[in-house]
Every structure is written in C-alpha cells, then in structure tokens.
Amino acid sequence: MNHVDRIIGHAEQHCKAHGTRLTVKRKQVLMGLIQSDKALSAYELLDFCNRQYGEKMPAMSVYRILEFLEDEHLVHKLSLANKYVACAHIVCNHAHAVPQFLICRQCSKVKEIAIEPATINELRANVSEAGFKLISTQLEMNCLCEGCIEQAA
Amino acid sequence: MNHVDRIIGHAEQHCKAHGTRLTVKRKQVLMGLIQSDKALSAYELLDFCNRQYGEKMPAMSVYRILEFLEDEHLVHKLSLANKYVACAHIVCNHAHAVPQFLICRQCSKVKEIAIEPATINELRANVSEAGFKLISTQLEMNCLCEGCIEQAA
DNA sequence: ATCGAGATGTTACAACATATCATTTGTATT
DNA sequence: AATACAAATGATATGTTGTAACATCTCGAT
Numbered sequence: 001m002n003h004v005d006r007i008i009g010h011a012e013q014h015c016k017a018h019g020t021r022l023t024v025k026r027k028q029v030l031m032g033l034i035q036s037d038k039a040l041s042a043y044e045l046l047d048f049c050n051r052q053y054g055e056k057m058p059a060m061s062v063y064r065i066l067e068f069l070e071d072e073h074l075v076h077k078l079s080l081a082n083k084y085v086a087c088a089h090i091v092c093n094h095a096h097a098v099p100q101f102l103i104c105r106q107c108s109k110v111k112e113i114a115i116e117p118a119t120i121n122e123l124r125a126n127v128s129e130a131g132f133k134l135i136s137t138q139l140e141m142n143c144l145c146e147g148c149i150e151q152a153a
Numbered sequence: 154m155n156h157v158d159r160i161i162g163h164a165e166q167h168c169k170a171h172g173t174r175l176t177v178k179r180k181q182v183l184m185g186l187i188q189s190d191k192a193l194s195a196y197e198l199l200d201f202c203n204r205q206y207g208e209k210m211p212a213m214s215v216y217r218i219l220e221f222l223e224d225e226h227l228v229h230k231l232s233l234a235n236k237y238v239a240c241a242h243i244v245c246n247h248a249h250a251v252p253q254f255l256i257c258r259q260c261s262k263v264k265e266i267a268i269e270p271a272t273i274n275e276l277r278a279n280v281s282e283a284g285f286k287l288i289s290t291q292l293e294m295n296c297l298c299e300g301c302i303e304q305a306a
Numbered sequence: 307a308t309c310g311a312g313a314t315g316t317t318a319c320a321a322c323a324t325a326t327c328a329t330t331t332g333t334a335t336t
Numbered sequence: 337a338a339t340a341c342a343a344a345t346g347a348t349a350t351g352t353t354g355t356a357a358c359a360t361c362t363c364g365a366t
Contacts, residue, residue, distance in 0.1 A: 213315080
C-alpha cells in the first residue's frame with residue numbers, strides 16, 4: 001500500500017466518521033491534488049483528473065467537490081495563489097493547530113507549518129493595537145521552496 | 154484644500170519625480186479608491202468611477218491604470234480579498250517599512266500597519282526552519298475592523 | 307507643424323466561479 | 337426485489353475577473 005493510498009484510506013475513514021461519503025469522483029479529485037504534490041488551480045486540477053482518469057468531468061463538479069473537501073478539512077484553499085492544496089495532515093489522527101501556508105511562487109509547492117504560538121500572539125497584539133481583530137491565524141506567505149532557492153542560486 | 158486633494162497632490166508630485174504622469178483617468182481611479190476609503194474590486198472601482206465622473210471607462214483601462222498605480226506604489230493589490238486599496242502613505246514623504254494589511258472581511262476597510270520587526274524576524278525564522286524563504290513580508294490578514302466588531306457585539 | 311512615445315479605446319477572449327434544474331446513484335425501508 | 341427519498345453528479349447557462357492585440361488619440365519635444 002503506497003503513500004497516496006494510505007492517505008486516501010485515512011480520508012475515507014474521516015468521511016465515514018463524519019457521516020459523509022468519499023465517492024469515486026471525490027477520491028479522484030483528492031488524489032489528483034495529492035499526486036501533484038503542489039497547489040493547483042481548479043482548472044489545472046480538472047485537466048489533471050480528466051487526463052489521469054480519462055474522464056470529462058465538468059468544471060462545476062470540481063468546484064463542488066473542492067467545496068466538499070474543504071468542508072471536510074481535507075483540502076485548503078489558498079487565496080493568495082488562488083489555488084487548492086491537499087491538507088498535509090490527512091494521515092494524522094490528532095488535532096492540529098491552525099496551520100500557516102508557505103507557498104512557493106515559483107513552483108506552487110506548499111508547506112503547511114505551525115508558527116510559534118508566541119509569534120502568533122505578538123501578531124495578534126499588533127493587530128489589536130491597530131483596533132482590528134484577527135479572525136483567522138491561517139496565514140499565507142509568499143515564499144520560495146528549497147528546490148527553487150537552489151535553482152535561483 | 155481637502156484631504157483627498159492633498160493626497161492627489163502628493164501623488165502627482167510623486168509621479169513627476171518618477172518621470173511618469175498622473176493623467177486625468179489615473180487620477181479618477183486613484184480618487185475613487187481614496188474616496189471609497191476601503192478596498193474595492195476592479196469592477197466595483199470601475200462602476201464607482203463611471204457613476205462618479207459620468208464616464209464609460211472600459212474595464213481594460215481600470216486594470217491598466219491599477220497596474221500603473223501599483224508600480225508607482227500608490228495602490229496595493231490585496232490578493233486575499235482580490236481587491237485594491239489606496240496606499241495609506243501617499244502623503245508621507247518618508248520611506249516606510251514593508252506594510253502589512255488588516256482586511257475587514259465584513260466591510261472591506263483596510264488598515265495598513267507595520268508589524269514589529271522582531272515579530273517579522275520570528276516569522277522569517279519559522280519559515281526558514283521549514284526550508285522555505287519568505288520573499289515578501291507584506292502579510293495580509295483576515296480581520297474585523299472596529300466598527301464591525303461593535304456591530305457584531 | 308510634425309513626429310514619436312505613451313496613454314487610452316475597442317474588441318475579443320481566457321480563466322475563474324456560481325446558479326439552476328435535470329438525471330443518476332446509493333441507501334434505507336418495506 | 338421494489339420503492340422512495342436524499343445525496344451526488346451532469347448539463348447548461350451565465351456571472352465575474354483578467355489579459356491579449358491592435359487601433360486611435362494626446363501630449364510634449366523638436
């Protein structure tokens with residue numbers, strides 16, 4: 001049983017536990033994201049799936065399925081890049097802190113990390129001083145990944 | 154001379170100093186953003202300008218002009234909200250640190266702040282540990298503004 | 307006055323996203 | 337197994353956001 005299958009297995013369990021179903025199409029879309037191992041736009045993902053599985057899924061379905069997967073916390077939408085990425089923690093069974101996303105602007109690889117709570121609190125304090133209130137600590141940051149840093153050097 | 158006019162005056166100086174021109178149309182678009190006092194989508198801004206100045210500017214022009222204004226650092230694009238906002242520092246003549254943006258998800262008001270350098274450095278360190286490199290500390294954060302916090306309470 | 311660069315207009319279209327209604331599928335009940 | 341209902345998907349249309357390409361206009365320098 002390979003890595004992808006293990007993740008899909010977990011996703012299936014997760015859905016079952018939530019009274020939802022990871023249907024064939026949903027599985028295909030999620031697998032597309034996992035296999036790509038980077039963030040994809042909805043239409044990139046659509047093309048990938050259609051090539052990979054020899055189907056002709058309509059765009060509508062991909063959007064619907066992405067919405068479902070987001071609701072199940074199996075996929076994250078990255079507004080900064082306008083792309084979607086598989087959650088990095090599907091195989092973990094424990095709860096995670098609110099994640100932050102490092103997005104490689106070169107190749108769309110994404111790393112999901114947990115910023116130090118102390119740092120988050122400093123941020124929150126800075127925001128608070130400005131009279132605003134942070135409603136999400138799910139930060140997205142424009143970065144370069146290891147591979148693309150080397151390439152640039 | 155009112156507030157808006159003062160800002161526009163500064164913007165004009167700024168452009169002159171950079172060998173560019175703040176034309177009538179560009180002025181209209183910038184004034185639209187300043188008057189709105191919040192982030193607007195390109196098409197919202199287009200509508201605003203067309204109503205305000207009785208014109209029929211094509212969408213293309215707004216995008217072109219926004220690009221120009223961004224290049225001149227008179228306008229910021231907020232990817233998180235897919236909207237544009239006037240720079241808060243047009244009237245200042247001194248240089249500013251890379252700004253961070255607090256975006257009210259309720260009303261699109263935006264506050265441009267400077268996060269503590271120490272906090273930024275912690276963030277950068279966190280990113281670095283993950284093997285990535287921050288290429289912009291221009292963070293965008295989903296918030297509620299003062300007005301909308303009260304309203305919600 | 308004329309010329310050229312830069313700005314704007316026009317048209318077409320690509321990319322991203324949602325609304326709505328029809329059809330199919332999967333599951334629970336009989 | 338037949339039925340019937342809910343959930344999922346298909347199909348179509350349309351709305352929103354953004355760009356490409358080429359034509360025209362305008363301002364400023366000569």
